[in-house]
Amino acid sequence: MMGCMTSGTYRICVVCLGNICRSPMAEVVLRRTLADHGLDRRVVVESAGTGGWHVGGPMDARAERMLRRHGYDGSGHRARQFTRDWFDRYDLVLAMDRDNQAYLRSLAPKNVEVRLFRSFDPDAQPGAEVPDPYYGGDDGFEEVLTLLEAASEGVARHVARQIG
Numbered sequence: 001m002m003g004c005m006t007s008g009t010y011r012i013c014v015v016c017l018g019n020i021c022r023s024p025m026a027e028v029v030l031r032r033t034l035a036d037h038g039l040d041r042r043v044v045v046e047s048a049g050t051g052g053w054h055v056g057g058p059m060d061a062r063a064e065r066m067l068r069r070h071g072y073d074g075s076g077h078r079a080r081q082f083t084r085d086w087f088d089r090y091d092l093v094l095a096m097d098r099d100n101q102a103y104l105r106s107l108a109p110k111n112v113e114v115r116l117f118r119s120f121d122p123d124a125q126p127g128a129e130v131p132d133p134y135y136g137g138d139d140g141f142e143e144v145l146t147l148l149e150a151a152s153e154g155v156a157r158h159v160a161r162q163i164g
C-alpha cells in the first residue's frame with residue numbers, strides 16, 4: 001500500500017507507546033513467526049513508539065526476561081520514536097492499542113492503513129488491544145506474549161497473501 005514492495009522487501013513497523021515493552025516484544029515474536037512461514041528473507045520487521053521518552057534505550061528488563069524465558073532474544077533492542085515521515089518506509093503499520101492507532105492515523109497520509117495488531121487474531125473481538133503491561137507485574141508481560149503469538153500467525157498469513 002505504501003509502495004515499498006518496489007524494493008522487493010515487504011516492511012512492517014509495529015508501534016506501541018514507549019517502544020520498550022509491547023512493540024519490541026511483537027517485533028521479535030513476529031520475526032520468528034515469519035521465519036516459521038519461510039518469509040524471513042522477504043519481510044523486514046521493525047518497531048517504534050509514539051512517545052520519545054525511552055529513545056536509544058534497551059527493552060524493559062521484564063519484557064526481555066519474559067522473551068528469554070520463552071526462547072526469544074530481545075537483547076539487541078534500542079527504542080525509537082515513530083515520526084510522520086516514516087510512513088513511506090513501511091507497507092504495514094500495526095498498532096498495539098486504539099490510542100496509538102488513533103494517533104498514528106492522525107499523522108498518516110490518507111492512503112495508509114494503520115491496523116491493530118490483534119485484528120489479525122481470528123479469535124479476538126473487533127477492536128481488541130494488547131494491554132499496556134508497563135505499570136503491572138510479570139503476569140501482564142506473560143499475557144502480552146500470549147496475545148502477540150496468537151496474532152502473529154494471522155499477520156504472517158496476511159503478509160503471505162500480500163506478497164504472493
Ligand code: 4NP
Nearest residue numbers: 016017018019020021022134
Ligand atoms: P510500551 O509500554 O508502550 O508497551 O512500551 C510503556 C513503556 C513506557 C511508558 C508507557 C508504556 N512510559 O510511560 O514511559
